[in-house]
Each structure stands twice: as C-alpha cells, then as structure tokens.
Amino acid sequence: MDMQLNELQQQIADACGKLLERRAGPARARALRAAEDFDRLLLAEMSEAGFLDLFGEPEAGALVAALVTQWSAQAAALAPIGARSIVAPSIIHGDLPEVIAVAEQGAMNAVRYGAEADMLIVLDGDDARLARRGEFRAEPVKSKFGYPMARITEAKGEALAPGAGAVARRWWRIAIAAEISGSARGAVDLTVRYMGDRVQFDRPLATYQALQHRIVECHVSTDAATWATREAAFRGAPAEQAATAAIIASETAQRVFYETHQLTGAMGFTTEYDLHLYTLRLQTLRLEMQGLRAHARDLVEARWPAAN
Template identity: 55%
Template sequence: MDMAFDDTQTAIKESCDRLFGRLAGPGRARELGRSGGADLALATALEEAGFLDLFAEEDAGPLAAALITEWAAKAAALLPLGARTLIAPNLIADRLPAVIAICDAAHAGPVRYAAQADVLIRIDGDAAIVAESGEFRTEPVASIFGYPMARVSDVSGVRLGAGSGEVARRWWQVALAAEVAGAARAALDQTIAYLTQRVQFDRPIASFQAVQHRLVECHVSVESTAWAAREAAARGAPAALAAGAAITAVECAQRVFDETHQLSGAIGFTTEYDLHLWSMRLQTLRQECGGVGAHARSLVANAWS
C-alpha cells in the first residue's frame, strides 16, 4: 500500500480542508448540538463538490471515501458520512440521500442520526433491511455523547439478500475506524496545543518527558487506527481487516479519551473547552456496532471459517 497521497487524493484533501474550515469546526458543532440536528448545509456542499459519491469513482474509490469520513470527523462535522459514503453504496443502487443511519437488531440502544435519517439500514442477522423515512419510527433521546441520538422501532422496508448484513457490518467497521481516527486526532491535537501553552515549574507541560511518552503512545494509536481503516477500505473491507481496524479503533478511542482528559486537567472536563466535542464522540463510537466484543467475534469467526 502506497503511504503517500496521489494527486487525486491530495486535491481532494485540499478541497476538504477549505470546505470543512468554512462550514464545520467546533463553533458549528456547538450550534448543531443545541438544535440536535445533522448538518444539511455541509451535506449539500459535499454533494455539490461530488464528495459524497467517490466510492464508485475509478480514480477515487473506497479509500477516498474513508479519507473524507476521517477528515470530517477531525473537523467535528455532524453528518453520518461513513454510512453515506462507505456503507450505503454497497447496498443501495438508487440515488442516495445525504443522511443515512445504521443500526444492528442484535444490539439495542439509541442510534446516531436516526431521527434525521432519510434512510435507515438495519442489520438483521445475515441480511440488511433498507427502510425509507416512514418505514421506521424514532424517539429522540437526550445525549451528552456528541451526536443526535434516537431509539428506533417498527422497522419495515426492503429486506436484502443473504450476506448483505455481513457486507454492511464490514463496511460499518471500516467507517467507525475512520471516524475514530479523525476524532481522536483532533482531540490529541487540541491536547498537545494546550500542553505546549500551559506552563508549570517555568516550563511548558509538553516538555516533560513523562508527558511526551503518553502523547507519543496516543499518536501511535491514532496513526495505527487511521492506517488500518485506510487499508481495509482500499482492499474492499475483507472481514479480517475490517474487524481488525474496528478493534484497533476501539482501543484507540479509550486510550485517547483517558489520556487527553487526564492531561488536560480540570479544564478538560468543562463544556466551555472544545475537547468534549471529539472525546465524547469517541465514547459513542467505541460502543457502536456491538463494541469490541462483537468486533472480536467477527475476527475469530473469519479466522475459523
């Protein structure tokens, strides 16, 4: 796998940096958090730029879709890009709406973006169900975990063929890993900036070797997650790579959450400080799709199949 971006990926990154810099970020995340919605304005801008449908493009493909999912999470964007750009293209042939939610019947609990979704993908054993708005019911749930959440019930819709559930699950794992990589990178960058400015004993806290060791461990974990997600996407989300990326992501999410909050001290636990805009999302993502137990079972099942 080539570790450097090609010309197309570089151009997409530069465009995304400008777009997310203008339309996303902590301020926008706070605004949407108060209203409890998804960022439809950002979705429109991404669609107009052609960035929502890169999965099937020959010169972009799933890797580019995973990269955009990662960069959006780093920018604190409130939009389910992983479901839209990585999961849905493998299951739905028709034109895709901007807001797509995904859940698993085997794991009860609130679902990200369910109340805002035009389409819900539900994994039901070996099959996936695709339900349009009106074919499922939602009940919004108040949450401090960084996303609009809702409980889902009475799902009907179209049941796809055998194996579609596994396809959805594998791409969901890739999308989760990409999102964790982006959110964890932003949380770590925020913490490094704080520790560089904060002075104790006449020295920046970031200059102390023990602190540097902890930051480096977080950095390695974030980079491992990012590259695991990218490789799994580039290779078509084979079961072992998808599950492995998800397991790596869950471990990264927990490590970065713990370390960034502890290293930030008291300010890291205040809502005025931006860290929670990413760290609380990490807590949501590490439990999604069944959490590390479900990812581990997927990995073992693939090894023994």
C-alpha cells in the first residue's frame, strides 16, 4: 500500500474537500442538530458528484470510499456517508438510495439515521436482510450523542445472499473506524488550535511540555486508527484487519474524548464550543456494533478459528 495519495486520489481529495468546505463544518452541524435534522442536501450533492459511488470503481475502490468517509467526519458532516458509500455497496448491486442505515438484529434500540433512512440493512449473524421504507418502523429517540437516533421495530424485508451479513459486518467496521478517525482528527485539530490561543501564567497552553505529551498521544492514536483503517480497506476488509482497525479506532475514540475535554478545561464542557460536535459522536461510534468487546471477540475468531 502506497502511503501517499496517487494523482486520482489527490484530485478526489481536492474536489471533495472543496465541497465539504462549502456544505459541511461545525456551524452547519450545529444548526442541523438544533433543528433535529441531518444533511440530506450534502448527501444529494455528494451523490451527484459521484463521491458516494466510488466503492465499486476499479480506479478508486474501497480505499477511496473510506477516505471520503473519513474526510466527511473530519468536516463534521451530519450524514450517513459510511453506510451509503461503504457498507451498502459491499453487499448490494445496483442503484442505492442516498439515506441508508445499518442495524444489528437484537440491538435496534438506538440506530443512527434509522428514522431518516430510505433503506435499512439488518445484520443477523452471517445473514442480512434489506428493508425499504414501509417495511420497518422507526421511532425517533432523543439523543445528545451527535447523531439522529431511532428505535427500529418490525423490520421485515428481503433476505440477501447467504453470507452477506458477514461481508457487511467487516465493511461496517471499516466505516465506523473511518468515521472515528475523521472525528478524532477534527477534535484533535480543534484542541491544538485552542492550546495555541489559550494563555495561562503568561504562556500559551501549547508551551507546557506535560500538555504537549497528552495532545501528541491523541495525535498518534488518531494516526494509528487512520492508517489501520486505510490498510484494511485497501486489502478488502479481511475479518482480522477489519476487527483490528475497529479496535484501534475504539480505543482512539475513548482517549481523544477524555483528553481533548480535559485539555480545553471548562470551555471544553460547554455546548457553545464546537468540540462536542466531534467528541459526542466518538462516544456513539465506539459503542456501535456492540463496541470494543465484540470487535475483540471477532478478531480472536478470525485469527484462531480452531479455538472456537
């Protein structure tokens, strides 16, 4: 895997970055959350520009789909980019609606974008089924954790090909890890700026070595999650690597949440400051798919199948 973006990837990065700069950002996320809404307009523009359909493109593929998901999260985009651009095309061929949610059978009390979804992918072990709007019932759930959430009941729909659930589960981990790495990067960058601006005892916070060590640990953890996710996507999301990326990302989410709020002091615990737009999402993402323990269990099963 080349650690540098190739020419096509750089062109996509530039174009996607310009779109996200115009249409996303903390102010946009804040306004949408206040209205209890999500960014359907951004999804539509990304779809029209082709950014949501790169998974199956030979010259772009899953790696670039993961990059787009990461960049979107870093820009605080409030839309189900990963579900639409990574999870759904991994098991569904043909045209896809813009708004897609992913849920796990037996854990559908808090599904991101469940009430807004035109299509719901339900994973049940190694199997999966596809429910379109009208084939499932979604009850919005009030949440302060960064995303619109819903409780799903009576999800019917059609069964997908045998093994589709196992495939989607691997790519769902990639999507989660990409969103975590992007959100964590947004939180770390914001905190670095704060530490440079905030003065205590006539010195910026960023000049204190003990604080430098803590923010550097966040930076290193975020980089680890980023590169583990990109490599797993590049290699086609083998079960072991997908689980590993999700584990690293989950641990990063916990570290970055704790440290960035500590390093920004009282300001970091107020909703007037943008930090929570990233970190509360980290709390949601690190618990998705039943969280770290489930990722670790599946890693053990992938690495040592004879032990099961």
